[in-house]
Amino acid sequence: MFSSLTQWIDSFLLRYMGENWALFVEFLLIGVSIMVAYAVLALILILVERKICAYFQCRLGPNRVGPWGLFQTAADMIKIVLKELIRINRADHFLFRLASFIVIVGSVCTFGALPFAKGLQVIDFNIGVFYLLAISSLGVVGILLAGWSSNSKYTMIGAMRSGAQLISYELSCGMSLLCIVVLSGTMQLSEIVEMQRDSWFIFQGHVPAVIAFIIYLIAGHAETNRGPFDLPEAESELTAGYHTEYSGIQFGFFYLAEYMNMFIIAAIAATMFLGGWQPLHISGWDTFNQVMDCIPSAIWFLGKTGFCIFLALWVRWSFPRLRIDQLLRLEWKILMPICLVNILLMALLVALRG
Numbered sequence: 001m002f003s004s005l006t007q008w009i010d011s012f013l014l015r016y017m018g019e020n021w022a023l024f025v026e027f028l029l030i031g032v033s034i035m036v037a038y039a040v041l042a043l044i045l046i047l048v049e050r051k052i053c054a055y056f057q058c059r060l061g062p063n064r065v066g067p068w069g070l071f072q073t074a075a076d077m078i079k080i081v082l083k084e085l086i087r088i089n090r091a092d093h094f095l096f097r098l099a100s101f102i103v104i105v106g107s108v109c110t111f112g113a114l115p116f117a118k119g120l121q122v123i124d125f126n127i128g129v130f131y132l133l134a135i136s137s138l139g140v141v142g143i144l145l146a147g148w149s150s151n152s153k154y155t156m157i158g159a160m161r162s163g164a165q166l167i168s169y170e171l172s173c174g175m176s177l178l179c180i181v182v183l184s185g186t187m188q189l190s191e192i193v194e195m196q197r198d199s200w201f202i203f204q205g206h207v208p209a210v211i212a213f214i215i216y217l218i219a220g221h222a223e224t225n226r227g228p229f230d231l232p233e234a235e236s237e238l239t240a241g242y243h244t245e246y247s248g249i250q251f252g253f254f255y256l257a258e259y260m261n262m263f264i265i266a267a268i269a270a271t272m273f274l275g276g277w278q279p280l281h282i283s284g285w286d287t288f289n290q291v292m293d294c295i296p297s298a299i300w301f302l303g304k305t306g307f308c309i310f311l312a313l314w315v316r317w318s319f320p321r322l323r324i325d326q327l328l329r330l331e332w333k334i335l336m337p338i339c340l341v342n343i344l345l346m347a348l349l350v351a352l353r354g
Helices: 002-016 019-056 072-082 093-112 128-136 139-149 153-184 189-194 206-223 248-272 286-293 297-316 324-353
Strands: none
Touching: 002 019, 019 072, 019 093, 019 248, 019 297, 072 248, 093 128, 093 139, 093 248, 128 153, 128 189, 128 248, 139 153, 139 248, 153 189, 153 206, 153 248, 153 324, 189 248, 206 248, 206 297, 206 324, 248 297
């Protein structure tokens, strides 16, 4: 359906303008669509987290602005856009402003490569997994710049913690995804999803795939700087961490990127382990499989992503914050050795199948 729509738009534009202008308009439409989807999803995630947090804590959550508080995040967005941008004395103002843009650009570029449904993908690299790992790691550059350029001890400590945390857990994330690359034999996201038409990789890969999935969820949750891994933003110690000195829309960029990074981590998990937009099929259950095929592919993708997001929120509101030594010990002494052994197990499984 989405492929037919994009082909119709392309032919319509070529009918009334030259090829170069048609490409320019298509790029413009894609850019606007990505930005709108990015902002809307971030606002929905903020509201969902507030509601789920309230449920866990036996509260009501937002319930005043709009029916059931549905417009609360929109009101917050308008408020943060209208807030004054406070100038920080003795800060490196160029890097201070640049940091928030680097964080949001890295997040948007990663978001644009996600396959939401069959044909609904901005770009499909043949090294898609490598691209996701590379471009998503840009965020740590913006965080380090924000901490250093703010000229504050709180922001500097938060940035140093975040750098150590993100660089460490990036390794476990990468090796967990490498297990699926070994299983599928490709790094192209569309091909990885197509290979899960009959059975998702979390089932095809047996025990190594399950282990990789669990480690990816843990490491990905740590990369989003959310509890119990929220040391870079520890309010009780650092007031707000690396974005303590930010205000207005500049703080809003960090805020949006944090929530969308949570969505991106969950979306990658859904794509690599849970079949992406592919429906659930059970061998021999033909009627059940036909019913599952009736559900739109985008609904499958968003449903799996929402499931992974719920797991992350459940963990956040169930465990206390770790100390920095506990956090790094978990990565280097527990998750990393398990990842290395797990890759060997996956390679052995693939070799025995061949």
